[in-house]
Amino acid sequence: MKKDRFSEPSLFILISLAEKDCHGYAIMEDIEKNYSIKLGAGTLYGAITRLEKAGYIQVLESDDRKKPYRLTDAGREYLSNQIKDIQAITTLGAKRLGLI
Amino acid sequence: MKWFIYLYPRSWRKRYGDELFDLLEQKDWTFFMTIDLLRGIVDAWKIEINEREVFGIRMSNALLLVGLINILIILQYRSSQEVILMEQIALIIAMVSFFLAVSIFIVHLFKEGLQKAFSISTKLSKMSLGFMGLYGLSIIAFLVLTN
Incomplete structure (x- = not known):
């Protein structure tokens, strides 16, 4: 099966949801706080649409207009693999730069 | 906003x-x-x-096909040295109206659904039909002028 590649905002969203269930606005605030990146609403919901279609996040039923999202098991596995890949790249880069 | x-x-x-x-x-x-x-x-x-699929064809493929047909028509007549201003104007009007007709139809299709998109009861469908009519007339004018 082809390995899905997602953009940076999608990874940030998955990382936000790895800790707790959040709605769109809370995800946006978390990303801004932790990475100093202002994510626009269009980008945020574009990424949420793709992640939900891929089955990596799911919406939780709520009477409120703000719907919280949860990381699925498939999403957790995908995120873990992505982080391992990134870690391997950064380790190699750091070694070649003589940082470690 | x-x-x-x-x-x-x-x-x-x-x-x-x-x-x-x-x-x-x-x-x-x-x-x-x-x-x-x-x-x-x-x-x-x-x-x-x-x-989205329309009649079993993926919408993106249908749009690509329509685009390619238009490009082929343009390329076929572009090389002709005898193409005069009126022909070019007729062709441009035809292409623009065809693009508008298809775009309005697609927007209408997503907005109102399949059944309404094919009816002529709404403003958008009338607009789409009107542009398609203009496309037909312009392309006929173009073909008459080129021959």
Whole structure:
């Protein structure tokens, strides 16, 4: 099966949801706080649409207009693999730069 | 500026519209936000067109085919040295009206559904039909002029 590649905002969203269930606005605030990146609403919901279609996040039923999202098991596995890949790249880069 | 939400595909609006509306209410409106929303709208339509099928044909493939037919028509007549101004004008009108007719039809299809899109009861379908008629007339005029 082809390995899905997602953009940076999608990874940030998955990382936000790895800790707790959040709605769109809370995800946006978390990303801004932790990475100093202002994510626009269009980008945020574009990424949420793709992640939900891929089955990596799911919406939780709520009477409120703000719907919280949860990381699925498939999403957790995908995120873990992505982080391992990134870690391997950064380790190699750091070694070649003589940082470690 | 919340009306930007209405530019998203209907199915998308149904699913995420309320959430996005709520989020936009909590944010101050900026130029960056406008650009980002426009990008989001294009992105949502891209997903919609890639997923939707009309009569078993994927919408993106149908659009590609229509585009290729138009390019072939243009290329076929572009090399002719005898093409005069009137012919070119007729061809441009034909291409623009065809593009508008198809675009309006697609927007209408997503907005109102298959049944209404093929009816002539709404303003959009009448507009689409009108542009298609203009396309027909212009392409006939073009073919007559070139021959």
